[in-house]
Amino acid sequence: MDTTDIFLYAGYLMIVIGAILAILMPLINSLGDPKSLLKTLIGVVVIGVLFGIAYSSASGDVAAKYMADPFNITPQGAKMVGGVLLTVYALFLLAIVGIVITEINKLIK
Structure with missing residues (x-):
């Protein structure tokens, strides 16, 4: 194991710690103000509904060459990726x- 591997593993560890803290710290801070938890919950539900609509409208069609090795894409996987892409497009718009x-x-005011 050389230094590159050590730094990669250290980077992975820092990403995991950062992700955990990014989830836990707002929850800990918002325990004093439950209304902020409600706003967060509403946002998560709205994104979930948006993903549900996008997933149901996404196509599960996969070309034959992508169903074989090395890709092994299933129709369910293609539908999931399509749903995520449509959700990202909708949020971008x-x-x-x-x-x-x-x-x-701002111009009016």
């Missing part, structure tokens, strides 16, 4: 619309 509305609102 929603962010752009929000930015435009905010800038128009």
